[in-house]
Amino acid sequence: MSDTAATSDGFNPRLIAAVVAIGIVAFVALWALIALGPQVSSGNDGGGHALSKAAPGYAGIVDLVERAGADVDLRRRVETARYEDHQPLLVLTPTHRTRAPEIAELIDAEGSTPVVIVLPKWQTIAIPGQTPKPGWVSAGLPVRPPVKILPPAHFGKVEIKAAPSKAQPLPADIAGHRFTTWLPGNVQTIEGDNLETLIAGPSGGAVLAQVRDRDLYILADPDLINNLAFASREKAVGSAMLVDAIADYADADGLAFDLTLNGFGGQRSLLRFAFVPPFIGITLCLIAAGLLALWQAWTRFGPALNPRRAIPVSKAALIANSADLIRQARRELDGADAFVKSQRIAIARRLHAPGGLDDEATDRWIDKHLGAGSESFSSLARRLPLARNTHEFLEGAQALHDIRKDLLRDS
Numbered sequence: 312m313s314d315t316a317a318t319s320d321g322f323n324p325r326l327i328a329a330v331v332a333i334g335i336v337a338f339v340a341l342w343a344l345i346a347l348g349p350q351v352s353s354g355n356d357g358g359g360h361a362l363s364k365a366a367p368g369y370a371g372i373v374d375l376v377e378r379a380g381a382d383v384d385l386r387r388r389v390e391t392a393r394y395e396d397h398q399p400l401l402v403l404t405p406t407h408r409t410r411a412p413e414i415a416e417l418i419d420a421e422g423s424t425p426v427v428i429v430l431p432k433w434q435t436i437a438i439p440g441q442t443p444k445p446g447w448v449s450a451g452l453p454v455r456p457p458v459k460i461l462p463p464a465h466f467g468k469v470e471i472k473a474a475p476s477k478a479q480p481l482p483a484d485i486a487g488h489r490f491t492t493w494l495p496g497n498v499q500t501i502e503g504d505n506l507e508t509l510i511a512g513p514s515g516g517a518v519l520a521q522v523r524d525r526d527l528y529i530l531a532d533p534d535l536i537n538n539l540a541f542a543s544r545e546k547a548v549g550s551a552m553l554v555d556a557i558a559d560y561a562d563a564d565g566l567a568f569d570l571t572l573n574g575f576g577g578q579r580s581l582l583r584f585a586f587v588p589p590f591i592g593i594t595l596c597l598i599a600a601g602l603l604a605l606w607q608a609w610t611r612f613g614p615a616l617n618p619r620r621a622i623p624v625s626k627a628a629l630i631a632n633s634a635d636l637i638r639q640a641r642r643e644l645d646g647a648d649a650f651v652k653s654q655r656i657a658i659a660r661r662l663h664a665p666g667g668l669d670d671e672a673t674d675r676w677i678d679k680h681l682g683a684g685s686e687s688f689s690s691l692a693r694r695l696p697l698a699r700n701t702h703e704f705l706e707g708a709q710a711l712h713d714i715r716k717d718l719l720r721d722s
Contacts, residue, residue: 331605339598357437357447359533360404361385361568362575365447367433367533369404371541373568375551382565387575389420400563401426404533405572407434407456413572415462418527425526425561429533430471431456432499453497461529466522467505471531473497474514480545481518483510483553486560490552493545494518495534509560519557526561644704647696654711655692661719680718688714 359367362385377383384399401424405414409431418426435451455473474497481494492510500516506529508517520529534540540550558566637643652670659673668676674689681687691710698704 328609335601335605357435358573359406359431359433359537360570360573360575361402362570362573364444364538365435366451366537366539367431367435368538369402369429369536369568371538371547372536372550372554373566375541375547376554376566379551384565384567385570386567387570389417389571397564398424398562399565399567400424400558400561402566402568403428403572404569405429405431405456405460407431407454407460409460409572411459411462414460415465417569417571418462418465423526425528425563427528427530427557427561428461429530429536430460430499430501432533453499455499465525465527466529467503469501469503469506471499471501472516473499474512474516476513479513480549481510481513483519483556485509485519485556488552488556488559490549490556491545492535492549492553493540495532495539498534499532501529501531519553528557528561530557643701644698647698647704647707650708651692651695651711654715655688658688658715658718677714677718681714682717685714686710 357363357365357368359369361369361373364370373383373385382397382399386401401417401421403414403417403426405428414428432453432455433451434454437447453473455471458469458471461469476494476496476498478496479494480491483490483492494513498512498514498518500512500514500518501520502516503520505523506517506520507523508520509528510517510519512518512531516531517529518531518535520531521527522529530536535553536550540546554566637646655670655673655677658664658677659668662677662680664673664676670692671689674687674692677688688711691707691714695704695707695711698707
C-alpha cells in the first residue's frame with residue numbers, strides 16, 4: 312500500500328494545481344510564439360532571402376558586406392522614418408508567390424529611397440536525411456518567375472526570359488565602376504519598354520536594368536549575388552563589386568535587405584500588439600487578473616455554507632408562504648370577513664365578553680371599552696369587507712390591529 316495520503320475525493324490538489332499552471336503557461340507561450348514567431352525566427356530555412364545560408368539565399372553577401380565595414384540592415388517591418396543623412400539601398404527578394412501589390416506597397420512606402428528587386432529563380436526542396444547541413448537544400452530547379460510579379464504602374468510592360476548558356480565571366484561598367492561579374496548557366500534576363508539596360512545578357516535582354524528616371528533597379532538573375540556566387544573567390548569578388556556598383560550608382564549609404572516578402576515581417580495584428588509595448592502592460596494585467604481569479608476560486612474563505620431549505624420549517628415561514636400565495640392569486644380582499652372575525656374573537660376572549668352575544672352585540676360591547684375620540688370597532692368591521700382595493704383594505708386592517716393592540720396591550 313502506498314504511503315501517500317489520499318484525499319476523500321481521489322484527487323491530489325497539488326497535482327491539479329501544477330497541471331493548471333502548466334496549461335496556462337503553455338497557452339500564453341503558444342500565442343506569444345504565434346504572434347512573435349516571424350520576428351524571432353532565425354530564418355535559415357533554405358529560402359531565397361538574406362537570412363538563408365542555402366544556395367538561393369543571400370547570407371553570404373550580407374556577411375561579406377558587413378565584414379567590409381558597410382552598414383547592413385535586415386528589415387522585418389516597413390520603415391516609415393526617413394533620415395536625410397542616411398539613405399540605404401533597399402534590396403527586395405520576392406518569391407515566386409509574391410504578388411505585385413506587395414512589392415508596390417513597399418516601393419511606395421520607401422518614397423525616394425533607391426530600391427533593387429532581385430527576381431526569384433529557383434524552386435528548391437529539402438529531402439530529410441539528404442541535406443548536408445540544417446538549412447541547406449537537397450535539389451533545385453530553375454523556374455522563370457511570372458511577369459505579373461512586377462507592378463505595371465512602376466515598371467511598365469516587361470518580359471522575363473531564360474536562355475541556356477555557359478557559365479562565363481562578363482565585363483561590366485556601371486557609372487565608371489569597371490569589374491567582372493560571373494554569369495551562371497541558364498542566365499535569366501528581363502526586357503521592357505520602360506527599362507534601361509545597365510548590364511546586358513549574352514543573348515540580349517538585361518541582367519541588370521533600371522527604370523527610366525527612377526531609382527528602381529531589377530537584377531534579373533539572383534545567381535550573381537546569392538550564395539551560389541560564393542562557390543569561388545572570383546565569383547564572390549564579382550558579387551561584392553556588383554552590389555557596391557549599384558549602391559554607388561544609386562548614391563546609397565548602405566544596404567537594407569527586406570524580409571517581409573519572405574514571411575519574416577512583423578505584420579500588424581491585434582495578437583502581435585498584445586505582446587509588444589505599450590500593450591504588453593495590459594496583457595500582463597489581464598494575466599495577473601486571471602491568476603487572482605483562479606487563486607480566489609481555489610482558496611476557500613471560511614467554512615463551506617450548508618445549503619438552505621427551499622421552504623423553511625416554521626410558523627413564520629408558513630404564514631409568509633400563505634400570504635405570498637394569496638397575493639399572487641390577487642385574493643387579498645376575500646379575506647376581509649375572516650380577518651374581522653379573528654380580531655373580534657381575540658378581543659372578546661381576552662376581555663371576557665359575556666356569552667351568547669352575536670357579532671353586532673359583540674362589536675357594540677367592544678366599542679364601550681374604546682376611548683373617546685377613536686373610531687369604533689363596529690364601524691371598521693362593517694367597512695372593511697366593503698374595501699374596493701388593496702389600499703383601503705390595508706388601511707382598515709391596520710386600524711383594527713391598532714384597536715386590538717390598545718385594548719389587549721400586546722403587539
